[in-house]
Amino acid sequence: MMFSSLEGLVFLEGLKSCLDLLFGEQEEQLGQPSPLQFISTSDLKALFDFVQVSLTPASSDSWKGPVLLVDDLSVLLSLGATAVAVLDFIHYCRVVVCSQLKGNIVVLVHSNEDSEDEENELVVNSLCHHSDLILWVEGLVTGFCKDVHGQVMHWRAWRDVVQTYQYKIQDKNVTFFARGLSAAVL
Amino acid sequence: MAAAAGGTAQGRGATSFQRKAADGSRLATVVGTRPSVRHGQLLLSSGLPSLDCVLGGGIAVGTLLLIEEDKYALYSNLLFKYFLAEGVVCGHDLFVASAKEHPDNILKELPAPLLDEQRNELGEEATAVKSEDFQDSMKIAWRYQNLPKIEASPTTSTKFGHYYDISKTMSPELFQSIKWHSFYLPEELSLQPTVKTCNMNSAYGRLLLSIQRVIYQEGFDGSDPQKKQKNILRIGIQNLGSLLWGDDICCSDTPEDIHSLTKFLYVLRGLLRKSLSACIITIPAHLIENKAIMERVTNLSDTVVGLESFIGSERETNPLYKDYHGLVHVRQIPRLNSLICDVSDTKDLAFRLKRKLFTIERLHLPPDLSDTVSRTSKQELAGSAKLLSSGCGAMAIGKKHLDF
Numbered sequence: 339m340m341f342s343s344l345e346g347l348v349f350l351e352g353l354k355s356c357l358d359l360l361f362g363e364q365e366e367q368l369g370q371p372s373p374l375q376f377i378s379t380s381d382l383k384a385l386f387d388f389v390q391v392s393l394t395p396a397s398s399d400s401w402k403g404p405v406l407l408v409d410d411l412s413v414l415l416s417l418g419a420t421a422v423a424v425l426d427f428i429h430y431c432r433v434v435v436c437s438q439l440k441g442n443i444v445v446l447v448h449s450n451e452d453s454e455d456e457e458n459e460l461v462v463n464s465l466c467h468h469s470d471l472i473l474w475v476e477g478l479v480t481g482f483c484k485d486v487h488g489q490v491m492h493w494r495a496w497r498d499v500v501q502t503y504q505y506k507i508q509d510k511n512v513t514f515f516a517r518g519l520s521a522a523v524l
Numbered sequence: 525m526a527a528a529a530g531g532t533a534q535g536r537g538a539t540s541f542q543r544k545a546a547d548g549s550r551l552a553t554v555v556g557t558r559p560s561v562r563h564g565q566l567l568l569s570s571g572l573p574s575l576d577c578v579l580g581g582g583i584a585v586g587t588l589l590l591i592e593e594d595k596y597a598l599y600s601n602l603l604f605k606y607f608l609a610e611g612v613v614c615g616h617d618l619f620v621a622s623a624k625e626h627p628d629n630i631l632k633e634l635p636a637p638l639l640d641e642q643r644n645e646l647g648e649e650a651t652a653v654k655s656e657d658f659q660d661s662m663k664i665a666w667r668y669q670n671l672p673k674i675e676a677s678p679t680t681s682t683k684f685g686h687y688y689d690i691s692k693t694m695s696p697e698l699f700q701s702i703k704w705h706s707f708y709l710p711e712e713l714s715l716q717p718t719v720k721t722c723n724m725n726s727a728y729g730r731l732l733l734s735i736q737r738v739i740y741q742e743g744f745d746g747s748d749p750q751k752k753q754k755n756i757l758r759i760g761i762q763n764l765g766s767l768l769w770g771d772d773i774c775c776s777d778t779p780e781d782i783h784s785l786t787k788f789l790y791v792l793r794g795l796l797r798k799s800l801s802a803c804i805i806t807i808p809a810h811l812i813e814n815k816a817i818m819e820r821v822t823n824l825s826d827t828v829v830g831l832e833s834f835i836g837s838e839r840e841t842n843p844l845y846k847d848y849h850g851l852v853h854v855r856q857i858p859r860l861n862s863l864i865c866d867v868s869d870t871k872d873l874a875f876r877l878k879r880k881l882f883t884i885e886r887l888h889l890p891p892d893l894s895d896t897v898s899r900t901s902k903q904e905l906a907g908s909a910k911l912l913s914s915g916c917g918a919m920a921i922g923k924k925h926l927d928f
Binding site: 354359413448458489504518 | 562722723732733736783786787790791793794795797798814815816819820823824862863864871925926927928
């Protein structure tokens, strides 16, 4: 799990922080609660506080357009946070980042159509309703293909149009093309 | 080689291409590893060269390989032992954790490495038949003659990884040079807990603490690079998530504690990422009724391979599968330093247990040698051929779906 904001790039690397939380020295934790405290208390407040402190600019004279990137939100569920707590967390982040600081939030979640993870589906559905732009990336229904690795659908909240592109991933970049314009067909 | 390449480049004076020779040689100093051609990450062998090939060259250091056990955990246990045996042969340190079998016994039953000459003898019969086949020109199906020959089992060109003879156990002398640590749950439970468990199952908490201690005390975290020769720690955890670990996810559809296993995997991955180690875990996926847990576990692992044995299923007697003992499903391969993972060109893989060797091969149908054109069970065969894989077409049956 990783959080970052582009203003001065603040990273919170979950894998590293959780080691400090579990195996770190006792004294360090007295000063400030770890952002990943929710692993033991299942309370996401410390994480939100971290986001708020990191993104709020020191001087209020200039707007810098903070961006909060969350990779990936589904992991919070695996670490013991409830779906409602995760949605609350995102809601608080939206209030601070989108509304107060006029910034953006980009969130990655896992989902697939035949998933049985109801908690995760709840988070995904709810996020879909709150998002302005949704990119839905999935593999082809008909299976693996060498020239087309999958398709990405995107739609905006205020327009009822779904656009679909297919893509092929190379080592360093991804090429997008309209359906049926892949090297496999042409 | 590097010098020669550099020389020609300078001579022409036009190319900007330069080999990263210095980088590669620095990485290659650890025994039993090699840098990946594709992404430069340090790879180690899983002990089964055909599995290495399927996984894109090997297991990257610092990653987690999750094996979904077959029904009776026969074949997953073999993979587990191969992984540890490869560690012994390469001189890596081992950490073996188990709740069922004592780690000492697991180590005693590791397969013996096959020397090159012995392996050649085993393979000789097969190659002899092959060369005979291809020497004389084809008279009937002559159009097929120029087609490239297809190797049944995927192999790598360079020498990496060893073969093991499962009919013999490894000689005790080989163990003397390596260091190994064991974690046997019933023994550990009697000791006092000293870890903040974070609402985690106490068995998992103890295991994490034990792994963390080994990594830090033996210097696998790279904290003291001058101390000694770098080495790799191979961690093996058996039957994780089973009832023996005190986990209830295998018992009910709505277990009380669904987060212990995922928390454990998350912290374990944190430990692996920061150290020179690689981990293999076997997990009884078929016993976990709540599929949401397996989805999360898969997301939290790097490489996931599922084994499906034919024992006890109707496929055991199916003529389609008479050459194989089960199917291999590669569910996830990590993308390291690259947007794309190493995907092998075929998705249909099967495994076979020979007298001495366990191999993973491309699944292919046996030739139809019967005199009559129509087999009695042809309909059944066609039906089961559809079930072969979730590959192209299988999911779209009846849907009339066209992607492009």
